[in-house]
Amino acid sequence: MGGAALLTLALVLGGCAQRAPSPTEPSPSAPVPATAGERAPATPGSRVVALPPPATPRNWETARLQAAQRLVAANPGLTYTGAAPDVLLAIPVLTIELHADGRIRHIEVMRYPGQARDTVELAKDAVRRAAPFGDVSKLPRPWKFNETFLFNGERKFKPMTLDRR
Template sequence: MRFTRWFTAGWAALLAACGSQGPAPSPAVVSPGAQQATVAAAHPTGPSRSWDDYKMRAARRIHETSPAETFAGPLPDPLRSIPVLQVQLNHDGSVRHINVLRMPRQSPETVEMAMRAIRRAAPFEPVGHLPQPWQFNETFLYNDDLKFQLRTLAEAP
């Protein structure tokens, strides 16, 4: 598939180029009681053992909390929009900041849509037991109806 080869090569180049980070903004304020209940309900199997496991759980949570904005099935070729976001987290799994790593030329409004999906899914599980930096990247794959699949889930075995 033409898109897959291009996307894989482009993703590798993007990851290589995105090693630097800017200053961290102040943490978001979230009610501890509400956050603990949300995290416990979303992650009943215990803490993630690695960043790969964490990213998969975060992707599932984003997908589950945005059912009206997602689509299933094969990816269209070409996709309408592909924003790539870096999610910086606080120790407790709340979102500290979201950086845009790739701004799509086609349908740039999908960046804000993707950010809303991440914020809706937050807080994620705590990350204090994982190595720093406490962050993960996610690629949103939008179709012509402006519904998304997450690259992490689309590539899962």
């Protein structure tokens, strides 16, 4: 083959090759996580719920209570409100850091459960669906709070904040 023919063949074959994704872009089949300002997509057993705008909390106690109530309201079908069972499937604990306007800045896992580790992602997605959590700019910094998720055997959760009332 001549040089021109080899060049043409190389260009044709090069055009057919798939480009490998760069390390900073997600692969086409990988789920794209919700960013801090977006709502997480609905999961099986859930539906997207339009929540009213959150109130501006006066202190961190009311901020945590409002957040727990929004978690339940934003995740129907994924929560329970009765007494927590004696034996829980999993108990992940998250720290939710907020921007001044109540949008999520960062979610950190403080405690991974020993079993049913998928409940961590269920809890994170539930938090994203419940956001924003109200203007916290007048509250003391850091603008973060912890929530403990009490998962029953059906993989439904209850925020522990509501269990303490």
